[in-house]
């Protein structure tokens with residue numbers, strides 16, 4: 001029997017990575033994530049939100065852009081679970097680890113765009129790069145947990161790395177959602193301007209939403225000890241740290257009374 005998502009991956013993704021089996025593909029894709037992570041430090045800063053620049057293409061309506069660009073990281077793993085051969089997925093650890101990843105991307109694709117207050121369309125190139133990145137991640141994390149990695153469930157469930165990692169993931173998610181909600185509440189009605197955010201971790205850093213996402217992804221990496229999760233945590237850390245430094249400088253320039261004791265992203269450090 002042919003499993004459609006896997007047949008598609010074998011026909012289109014294997015050749016791109018010159019891979020002949022899942023192991024080779026996963027290893028090369030993890031290196032790909034790491035190379036991309038370091039490249040984001042030298043590529044032009046992502047031109048969306050307050051840095052929107054339409055020389056990077058026409059504007060895609062913001063809610064639609066966030067939904068379409070993020071959803072492949074949710075839909076591809078779910079398709080692999082539903083229609084794939086599931087050689088590894090029956091284990092509870094596989095289910096919990098992939099569950100963390102798809103839960104994050106369900107929120108980001110279908111809830112975040114619904115409640116966000118941004119009205120700035122996303123330049124097409126930014127949207128398209130995010131779409132490709134999320135498709136890539138959906139394939140990599142989906143294949144790894146659905147077909148590839150066989151955990152020893154009993155041992156893994158009671159290992160400190162698993163439950164500390166899982167707790168970190170939940171804690172990071174709480175910070176990320178709370179900070180995104182604080183930012184959303186800075187605007188009322190059709191307001192589009194920017195204010196100084198206050199309260200909670202905003203008293204210490206300019207971008208707690210990014211800090212929360214980084215904690216979340218390192219929690220996922222620790223709980224799974226999976227190379228794709230670790231590579232994704234490195235990507236998230238580098239990409240969001242750079243953007244947080246950019247936001248921090250932007251706040252300092254825009255608001256004379258911006259609190260000078262705030263760091264950009266890591267409390268007391270950076």
Ligand SMILES: NC(=O)c1ccc[n+]([C@@H]2O[C@H](COP(=O)([O-])OP(=O)(O)OC[C@H]3O[C@@H](n4cnc5c(N)ncnc54)[C@H](OP(=O)(O)O)[C@@H]3O)[C@@H](O)[C@H]2O)c1
Pocket residue numbers: 048049050116117118119120176180183184186187192193194195196197209210213235236239240
């Ligand atoms: N894993 C990853 O690699 C990755 C990459 C990017 C984003 N994300 C996540 O996606 C979420 C959104 O990211 P983002 O880069 O769009 O975050 P952001 O720049 O902090 O903006 C978040 C939202 O809040 C608004 N906002 C920000 N600062 C504001 C202020 N001072 N006053 C009023 N409104 C303000 C923004 O409006 P405007 O759009 O009008 O600026 C936007 O709607 C975050 O949770 C982030 O962690 C993850």
